[in-house]
Amino acid sequence: MSQKKQTNLQFDRNNLDRAVSPYLRSHAENPVHWQEWSQTALQHARRHDLILLVSVGYSTCHWCHVMAADSFSDSESAAYLNRYFMPIKVDREERPDIDQYMMSFLVETTGAGGWPLNVFLSPDLRPFFAMTYAAPQPRFGRPGFLDILQRVKAFYNRKKDSLQHAALQRQSSPADNGSDEHRISVIDGTIRQSHDTAHGGLQGEQKFPPHSTLLYALFRIADGTPGAESLIPFVHTTLDTMMLRGLHDHLQGGFYRYCVDRRWTVPHFEKMLYDQAMLLWVYALAARVLNQPAWETTAGDIVRCLQETFLDDGLLCAAHDADTDHQEGATYLWSRDELAQLLTGEEFRALEAHFELPQGGNFEGKIHLVRTLTDSAASGTDTHLVSGCRKLLLARRRRLQPFTDRKKLTSWNALAGVGLLNASRLLVQDRRTARTAHAMASTLRASLVRRHVAEDGTVLHGTLDDHALAGRFLEDHAALLLFLSCCHEDRREDADLIEQLLRGLSRFSDDAGWISADERDFFKVPADAFDSPVPSASALAEFARARSLMVLGREYPPVSFGTPLTGDFRSLAALHTRGYVWTVQSPGPVNWDRLPCNVVQTDGDVQNHCLHGVCTPGLPHASETRRHGSVR
Known part of the structure; x- marks a missing residue:
């Protein structure tokens, strides 16, 4: 290369x-x-x-x-x-x-x-x-x-x-004043106050999927400590709205980048790998925690989207363009006449019953398919709707397609691997899709280790065709380390590489904290602490380091909680390191069917489980973990 x-x-x-x-x-x-x-x-x-x-x-x-x-x-x-x-x-x-x-x-x-x-x-x-x-x-x-x-x-x-040089300011997390319970209460309260109760998501005229905030909320709900249930309305409204409205590609599966309106009707049509990665993790976990089969179907459709439209030579492409032939969304839009010509009468009536099909369109005179907010999971059993949607997807595939950016970025592929592994463990109704997700995660791991990791442990930024993308960045190193920590739970074969990457993290830090790149042609820029929209590099590093030490059965430092909303991935890491997720120690991998959804498996000579600082011999009993659908 x-x-x-x-x-x-x-x-x-x-x-x-x-x-x-x-x-x-x-x-x-x-x-x-x-x-x-x-x-x-x-x-x-x-x-x-x-x-x-x-x-x-x-x-x-x-x-x-x-x-x-x-x-x-x-x-x-x-x-x-x-x-x-x-x-x-x-x-x-x-x-x-x-x-x-x-x-x-x-x-x-x-x-x-x-x-x-x-x-x-x-x-x-x-x-x-x-x-x-x-x-x-x-x-x-x-x-x-x-x-x-x-x-x-x-x-x-x-x-x-x-002229003056712009200050290279480090973004710091709030001081850990007060107890963990107090910090959690502040974060929970901020999420509740920022929740757009009418339309889902966070308040604002443009709607981005709040990946990290949703993950934090779901791990809180799965833990079930006091106050966690207050986050359920935020999760329910947001995931239902994203699933039903214009952010979702209802034919192919997967999600667009964001919506330009508060009602989640009109998307910006680009499809980014990181959105699929994070939302796969979110929907798979949410389906298990809150026992919502429709969310599991949505997660399965993301797996299908990744397999059919992103997977290329063992790794996943970076993105699909919003434009087709310089027209935004052209591949995805329809007229009522087109829909009527492509479908049978029964199929068109089924489509009209479940989707908004305004006469004047909802995007520049054309129709972008958006389900009604009253639609339900039962629509998936409407045979006319299913056959009609299949016909529309086939017709759409015959159109000119958006440009695909075939860069294979390490950080985004690693995050996709994390999402796929979690889907393989959490999808309980569709085991075939779960097996597909696990196979794809295994392929990503093998390809990343073989093609994106040098012998000295240096992690490449990515590849494009036969070219290596130069640059050493914290986000790549940390995301790959996080992915390998998840792989190790299944394989118990990645300890040496994890140790090597743990040592390599030192090149991305100085006396003041994390730095974003190990490059000589630019300033040493402090690592971002802001999740927008992918987890910040500093949060990835903190989580990856702590979780890697956890799975290896070694002592790990507690991660401090992040700033509410903008630092929720760091707060997710804090929950993991402060006793708010299960840890199960055993000499070998334990079947995920026997474990709660919010668990980390760790190496150890004896079998025990811990939660909230209390450890007990053996595996957790089903009665201990049956909270909000958090056990199979």
Whole structure:
């Protein structure tokens, strides 16, 4: 496997035709003289006092495509940019450290974030202005892109000697004041207060699936200590709404990235691997904890989505684009006439009974399939509905399909492995799907260990075709370690590799805490502590380290609770290390059918089980674990 090496650059041309990243290559036809991030490009900028425009995005980003097609294709803007700036394109999925630093500056200076993320910096990397999308011409009272470039240059000429470096601030968790019960009470209360009781999820006009908050809530409910039941309405409303409404792909299975409206009707149609990974874990666990067969079906459909649309050569692709032929959602939308022509009368009537099919459409005149909120799990037994949906999926597959970003990122594949392993243990009604999930997890483990881990324990960021994606990042190292800790419970064969990765975590920390990357061409950026939307790198590291020590039967440090809502994955780790999940010690793996859903299996010479700091010989008795459907 080869790593891409920097060749002699020509700064009077667009060099992205040499890039590996699909996102970077999608800008190769721009008249802008784009460069990849490199020391050579930075040195050239310093030598010629060129303002840096660092533009960050990713391949399935709709507005990134829009800006590539208009502002970055405008010849007048490009000529000005090429003369006075060093334009550098960054794929955020290849350089999460750069993305994190630039996004922090954007949020601090504007109060909001998003992509495309465009930051202007001095040649020595002092940022002074940031923005997201800018149209080529003035619009809605906002200046056009060329006007912005001219203003940026004028500002830099006046102020370049007084610009300051942006502070690299570490995000800290709240101090552990008070008892565990008090900290849990605060987190639970914040979730209840932030719950959108009318529409599910967290309050806000845009709706993102709150993966980590749901996992925390489910482990609280499974534990059943006082107050946990107060989180059940949040879980029920959110999971039902996401399952029924527009976030869900009702034909293929799986979920889109987010919805643009409070009622979860209109999604942003990109499909990200990390969403499938986290929501598989959530729905599989929730189905078991709260005994909801419809949620188990939803989890099984995610497994099918991963197997049929993400799996490629032993690993999972990063994402499917929102756009098809530059039109958002085109592959997924229907007209009533199309639906009527494709289906029999009985099938169309069944579809109309279970889905909202407005005459004028619900997305730019077309229909995106959204179930009614009164729909029930019984709809899965309607034979006409089932046959109709199969016909629609076959018809949809014959259409032009969205672009697939075939990067195989270590962290996202490892999170998918965690979700698949949990599904294999928790899906009780559909054992065939459970076996498929376990087989896929085993394939991911073998492929990641063989292709993404070097002999010295260095974890690669990922691969694309036969190219290794350079970079050493905490999120990859920690996510893989977490996945292997789950694998070890089944296999008891990963102890040596887990130990090696535990030692390797030290390269991602300094005296002040975790750092996001072990790279020399950029600042040492403090690891993020904000779950958005994947678990933060620092929370992954804390959880992976503690859980790995747990499964090896060694002493582990208690993890502190995180900030409510934004640090709930860290709080999930805290529950694991402070006695709020079962630990079952045994000389060999125990069949998961005999165990509660909120359990970690650990190595040991004798068999015992522990909960809330109390350990008892033998396995937990069914009567001890029968809470909220938490035992089979």
